[in-house]
Amino acid sequence: MAISPATPADVYEALSAYGYIPDEGLATSVFLAMTLQRPLLLEGEAGVGKTEVAKVLSRWTGGELIRLQCYEGIDVSQAVYDWDYSRQLLHLRASEATGESLGLTANKLEDQLYHERFLLKRALLQAIDHNNELPPVLLIDEVDRADDEFEAYLLEVLSEYAVTVPELGRFSALKTPLVILTSNRTRDVHDALKRRCLYHWVEHPDFEREVRIVRMRVPQALERLARQVAGAVETLRTLNLYKPPGVAETIDWAQALTALGVTELDERTVTATLGTVLKYREDQERTQQHGIADLVKQAFERGFQHS
């Protein structure tokens, strides 16, 4: 049976249980997406955990995760369906070699070739032509990278939940898939598509939530280290960096530190592992200017608050 939460709190609990700690806004948006059966568009900085939402939803609901990674130039043959031309050619040759094609009219031959068994179903068609009992989770990742024309097509698919293959006919979804779209906002997604979706802007988590996320994702990390890492990242985000670290980087950092057997931040380990958090040379320089010692000190102070 498909899962249908009764309140946003149910969503919050379930996502937390499956390894994602949402804030109230995200929980409500996901709740609404599930109950209203609308696609959910998640926008936000890179690394705030947008893609992760779809993965965790798939784990929770048990629906298969179907992922469509968008890029510039993506088209129907890569996103919806394509014909397996090499197999079709082989089939032609084979039916010729066995003499089978001699007895067939051109129309018959064509019908054989454009049969569903030569159809390569790509992500969108897979999500719509889905026979499982549980509706799948369709992740349309980085939709801002695709072109406008593709967006228009997507809008059509997401309003009808149906796809037409000219040679075969119309496929329509028996169970509406749960659709999550993500965008890094390198350009504006078209307004019509946004109107079709529910919208949530994903923020960096606040301190306490980030500590909980680190504790959950890096269970080996001690509470003290988790608090210090979260504190240091919080400071880094205020330094006006080109690429402020996201939750993904916080987790990477905590993992790196635990792998090194570190139980507490100090100037030397921070300097040595800064590359896991900051990916631009200029950002590392700016942090050096701010002072690693200061960073560690602030992280310690933050770590002791409310604990």
Next chain:
Amino acid sequence: MSPTLHAQTPTERMAVAFARVLRGAGLRVPLGSVLTFVDALGRLEMHDRDHVYWAGRATLVRNPEDIPLYDRSFEVFWLAASAADDAAPDEPLHITLAIDDDSDEGDDEQGSSEASDDPQITLRFSAMEVLRHKDFASYSDDELITAQQLMTRLRFIGPPRRSLRHHRSRRGRRPDLQATMRSALRTGGEPIRRQWKQPGEKLRRLVLLVDVSGSMEPYARALLRFVHAAVSGRQRVEAFAIGTRLTRVTRELNSRDPDKALTQAGNRVLDWSGGTRLGDCIRRFNDQWGVRGMARGAIVVVLSDGWDRGDPEVLGTEMERLHRVAYHVIWVNPLKVTPGYAPLARGMAAALPHVDHFVEGHSMAAMEELARVIAMESTRG
């Protein structure tokens, strides 16, 4: 045109009223979204303020820039707080008054708090910029009208880049199985003629950054006409106004009617003829749009005289960053033509090493030259 909804239930009436408040605050709220909002409210606890807040956020807001407006409207609507109190919530800020004199250019904004002899003044943040709405759609000058007509004729071709999509070609090097299959059917299943394909080409994105600060005033209007011609003349163009802050004006300029487009853009640009903080604006552009993807592989045109109240070093670094991701950077400076002009403005000097083409922008002829430079890049690709 405003469609009417016959609100029946209290929820519907409330949703419609709230939508009206949002529209009044300047948000675009289509009727469809209001219906979704009503639908969403039906599934949630209506008396829980947070539920209502997030239901509205998910259904009525579609841009992060609109979130503060939404928040304020929500406060006003739900707590019946007075709108007047919320109008100027910004905290006082210490800033150094920028003086129209070269001698103070050495100070950057961050360092100014230590320098005690600087003229300091406490201002509200929103007053820092010269917020002047100017109706720049009403031109009196005949020349500008003529120029506008000339500009609409400018066409921007721009250089192509290789696209991922393939199309059929006789000279292509990759076999086109789809076409081969189709032609094989015609010959009874015998693939006699092999078909080929090659990658297609696609126009590069054109990004225009127009300086609308005071020193550019005589040119900015004309340049914006140019930008409008560019935006409505082809696809894949993005336009931003830069001054004391960065404003995206692509959508406003997308309207076909130039006067309407410019009025809309004028409503949007709040720092029309204020000061210039080129470095900060380019930085903001890089952070929010450019480096993330918009400027990657694109042709970026900066239309500015290069006078910067900020730290020239910031401008230099940011132009370098921009140059690293863009395909070509073109700087258009209306002052370039002035006799004896050398790029002495410190911002300009800092930016120049990271510019591929430095062209003038004072006249119609110069604009035509610019359109030619943009198109010419295609032959060098």
